[in-house]
Amino acid sequence: MSWTVLRPTLIYGCGIDKNVTFIAQLIRRFGFFPILGRGxxxxxxxxxxxxxxxxxxxxxxxxxxxxxxxxxxxxxxxYRDMVEAIFQQLGKKPRIISIPLPVFKILSRIMTRLPVAMITRMNQDLCFDHTAAYHDFAYSPRTFRDNDMGFERPINL
Structure with missing residues (x-):
């Protein structure tokens, strides 16, 4: 049996992803977005x-x-540039608040709905090379900043 495994990075679009859409929802709801450190x-x-x-x-x-x-x-x-691009896609001026790690630890205990894993990775590089996919089947993804991110359908928090 033939197989091919595709391992995507951070997926967004269609308003149903768990990262970019979540960020957009928080921005819509509160008008700002907190990041841990500098993002x-x-x-x-x-x-x-x-x-x-x-x-x-x-x-x-x-x-x-x-x-x-x-x-x-x-x-x-x-991560910070990605959040700024989401603000721009929503037609809002970026309002990003940097939170120091000790303050975040206190807040995370208070606010249990925060996606802690997503937040703690804000300052980690999560990049992968897709050159092999480009060569083998002409994979050519769009850029993040210059396209529709799929926020046309608001989803409630």
């Missing part, structure tokens, strides 16, 4: 539509048989 961790958000296209391309490519691929987005940006 310097690198991200490569990949749109769900690009992943769907990659699935089709990989299925049609003999070069993709029995291989695994990292599928990252078409742009590398810091």
């Amino acid at each position: 310097t961790g690198l991200r490569q958000p990949v749109h769900a539509d690009d992943l769907a296209a990659a699935c089709l391309q990989a299925c049609l490519s003999p070069a993709a048989v029995n291989k695994a691929y990292n599928l990252s987005g078409g742009e590398t940006l810091t």
